[in-house]
Amino acid sequence: MFKYSYDSLVYYGEDVEKSIERLAKFGYDAIELVGEPDNYDTKQVRKLVSDYGISVSSICSIYNEQRDLAHPDPAKRRQAIDYVKRVADMSAEVGAPVMIVAPTACMKTSSLADIEDEIKWAIEGIREGGEYAAKLNVKLCIEAWNRYETYMLNRLDQAIDMMKKVNLPNVGIMGDTFHMNIEEADIAEAIRKSGDALIHIHFADSNRAAPGMGHIDFAPILKALKEINYQGYVTFEILPAAADPFGVMRKGGGQEFFDNYTKKCIDYIKSIEKAIAKGDEIQ
Numbered sequence: 001m002f003k004y005s006y007d008s009l010v011y012y013g014e015d016v017e018k019s020i021e022r023l024a025k026f027g028y029d030a031i032e033l034v035g036e037p038d039n040y041d042t043k044q045v046r047k048l049v050s051d052y053g054i055s056v057s058s059i060c061s062i063y064n065e066q067r068d069l070a071h072p073d074p075a076k077r078r079q080a081i082d083y084v085k086r087v088a089d090m091s092a093e094v095g096a097p098v099m100i101v102a103p104t105a106c107m108k109t110s111s112l113a114d115i116e117d118e119i120k121w122a123i124e125g126i127r128e129g130g131e132y133a134a135k136l137n138v139k140l141c142i143e144a145w146n147r148y149e150t151y152m153l154n155r156l157d158q159a160i161d162m163m164k165k166v167n168l169p170n171v172g173i174m175g176d177t178f179h180m181n182i183e184e185a186d187i188a189e190a191i192r193k194s195g196d197a198l199i200h201i202h203f204a205d206s207n208r209a210a211p212g213m214g215h216i217d218f219a220p221i222l223k224a225l226k227e228i229n230y231q232g233y234v235t236f237e238i239l240p241a242a243a244d245p246f247g248v249m250r251k252g253g254g255q256e257f258f259d260n261y262t263k264k265c266i267d268y269i270k271s272i273e274k275a276i277a278k279g280d281e282i283q
């Protein structure tokens, strides 16, 4: 059986205890927290997850203009590296084994300098952050995003190439089925090719709604994860279908992402997992 968690990014503005309580109620093993260290009392979170019998799977770091590891300005890069380190501290404090790292800001769709220089700066930044995180027993996973969110890493093979250049034992990669559906020729094959390098994964359907609500076939994806003996969490990261999902949530939209989709995600994927285990034909 896979371990399941849910990215609390979509529980916008909610008290963390309510989120943890919901995830425990619907049978999740863990919560993915948002990489905003100032928003959490980490001691309290550690106690809460333990009280509700779940864990913190991971931290979903937020890479914006202020946190761009590939920025041509060294002062901005330093700021981004400091952010990676602060999230590593937060990960250790809440007991999360993995934190997400991205080489550039999300929604930065073209380079500000020569791309080879930007890639080199990103590698240096991830390496410095990774060395810091290693001392805290925290792993970094490099996430590839689709071409409308970044110009740098769009596929898992590119993330693996960067991971190899960073060259640290605690730095791996992750997939996100929403991005992979756009960029990979074959999602299951990309997972198989990643093998041990794949240490985390985000699940969402093609429209970023709960799996089962779009057109991704999750059976071959789960089979590929079994084949590589995937040991990480399957984390649902679903968001409103809008260019500015947070604008939707700020206006009070996205209520279905709380109880409704939280339950749908795990029930749907677990039912496929069970059918695979029984050897049933998946519809």
Ligand code: LER
Pocket (backbone or CB within 6 Å): 060, 061, 062, 100, 106, 143, 145, 149, 176, 202, 237
């Ligand atoms: C960005 O699209 C993404 O997939 C997240 O994991 C980070 O916000």
Ligand code: MN
Pocket (backbone or CB within 6 Å): 143, 176, 202, 237
């Ligand atoms: Mn993601």
